[in-house]
Amino acid sequence: MAAPHPHVMVLPFPAQGHVMPLMELSHRLVGHSLEVDFVNTDYNHDRVLKAMQGAETGAAGPDGVNMVSIPDGMGPDGDRTDVATLGSGLPAAMLGPLEEMVRSKRIKWVIADVVMCWATELAARTGVRVALFSTCSAATIALRLHLSKLIDDDVLDECATVRRNETIQLSPKMPPVEAAEIPWACVSSSPDRRRVIIQILLKTNPMIPLAATVICNTFEEIESEALHLVPNALPVGPLEAPELSRSAGQLWPEELACLPWLDAQARGSVVYVAFGSFTIFDAARFQELADGLELTGRPFLWAVRPNITTGIGEDWLDAFKRRVEGKGLVVGWAPQQRVLSHPSVACFVSHCGWNSTMEGLRHGVPFLCWPYFADQFCNQSYICNVWGTGVKIHADERGVVTKEEIKNKVEQLLGDAGIKARAATWKDAACTSIAAGGTSYENLLKLVKLLTE
Structure with missing residues (x-):
């Protein structure tokens, strides 16, 4: 009788940008003969199943990944975009059921999102x-591990309000970040919410060095100095879904009809626009963005998820889609990795979430950076100040990014041969790291060995 596969529990924070890379890691582990219990919240579990049913493949759960779920402690109408409230309630709601699951299934290892380090x-x-x-x-x-020092040095207070404007750069090859753009200073406009998040971080930071390892969706060649500051860091990225047509990591159904549309566009011509799962535009800024994309005169693919804007009705969006038909395509949620790997894509107008940053880097796509909150400003600094693979978009004195700014920055980005060359160089480095013998590939084998001991 064959020995049972080693059994691992994987626990993401319940948000799209956290579920997806942990599902990609789970695929990798299953490929090395481990069995994975993937724990979503009940709310997100239902969304994942609906998204998979909505996909054209009609995919079931991936082989070897058992999709399980437990409550998140919020009521059916709870606001799960309120990260502070959601995050602060998770330990009380989840620890008991997780403990029961570990015992009943005799699980030997848990891989938990750093945000869930409780x-x-x-x-x-x-x-x-x-x-x-x-x-x-x-x-x-x-x-994050430097946060208490930033508070002690009076750069931030305990609500992450900036007390001293200065540039933070922990070592020379790391991104310089302005105090006002430290992730927790720009995670919410509410000081009370920021205080809750800061308290969670200060309480849980001592738990990070207690972990057997900290697996990172990055690679040695781009973050060598930063990785030295993270205890027991093990970079295995950039992670990517092995079967690009199906993923149990999406909370919205992917619209695969955009792929034949991309096939019909000229090589290196399409402006791809996507702002992740949290960015919200008001009506004025959203309309300015729409006008700016039209003004570029280039074909564009724009992912407009259902809750991305307030004050714009379906009628307006339908009229815009008709107006740009043949030139631009608007979808609800794009199969992003397949889009970024497509030869017709010229650049990526992005919120600079870390998954998007890794995916753009992995496929050699130049960035037009438009961060919204949290760590996205830090990632923008990597892209523009350290790697040299993108340009920043700037808002006017009203805080609005004008259509002219969008048009001009797209032209600047696509006319810059140096950015294209650096993007190609980093693509090669990323691909080398995950290929057999590469640093991330070898680190994945180390992780498998650790989990199977």
């Missing part, structure tokens, strides 16, 4: 071993 308590309760997984850059984790 799960290290399971080690003391059950004897399970815990690895953490970072869905952000190593630089962001290093900044």
Whole structure:
């Protein structure tokens, strides 16, 4: 009788940008003969199943990944975009059921999102071993571990309000970040919400070095200095879904009809625009963006998820789609990795979430950076100040990015041969890292060995 596969529990924070890379890691582990229990919240579990049913493939859960779920502690009408409230309630709601699951299934390892590092308590309760997984850059984790010093030095107060304007750069090859753009200073406009998040971070930061390893969706060649500041760091990125037509990591159904549309466009011509799962535009800024894309005179593919804007009705969007038909295509949620790997894509207008940053880098696509909140400003600094693979978009004195600014920056980006060359160089480095013998490939084998010991 064959020995059972080693059994690992994977626990993401319940948001799109956290579920997806942990699902990609799960695919990798299953490919090395591990069995994975992937724990979503009940709310997101339902969304994942609906998104998979909505996909043209009609995909079921991936082989070897058991999709399980537990409540998140919020009521049916709870605002799950309120990260502070959602995050602060998760330990009380989830620790008990997780402990029960670990015991009943005799799970030996838990891989928990760094945002869920309270799960290290399971080690003391059950004897399970815990690895953490970072869905952000190593630089962001290093900044997080530096947070109490920033407060002690009076750069920030305990509501992450900036007390001293200065540039923070923890080492020479790391991104310089203005105090006002430190992730927790721009995570919410509410000081009370920021205070809740800061308290969670200060309370849980000591748990990070207790993990057996901190798995990072990055690679040695781009973040060597930052990785040295993260205890037990193990970079295995850039992670990518192995079967690009199906993924159990999406919370919205992917619209694959955009792929034949891309096939019909000229090589290196399309402006791809996507702002992730949290960015919100008001009506004026959204309309300015729409006008700016039209003004570029280039074909564009624009992902407009259902809750991206306030005050814009379906009628307006339908009229815009008709107006740009043949030139631009608007979809609800794009199969982003397949889009970025497509030869017709020229550049990526992005919020600079870490997954998008890694995917753009992996496919050699230049960035027009338009960060919204949290670590996205830090990632923008990497792209523009360290790697040299993109340009920043600037708002006017009203805080609005004008259509002329969009048109001019797209032209500047696509006319810059140096940016294109650097993007190609980093693409080669990323591909080398995950190929057999590369640094990330070898680190994945180390992780598998650790999980199977």
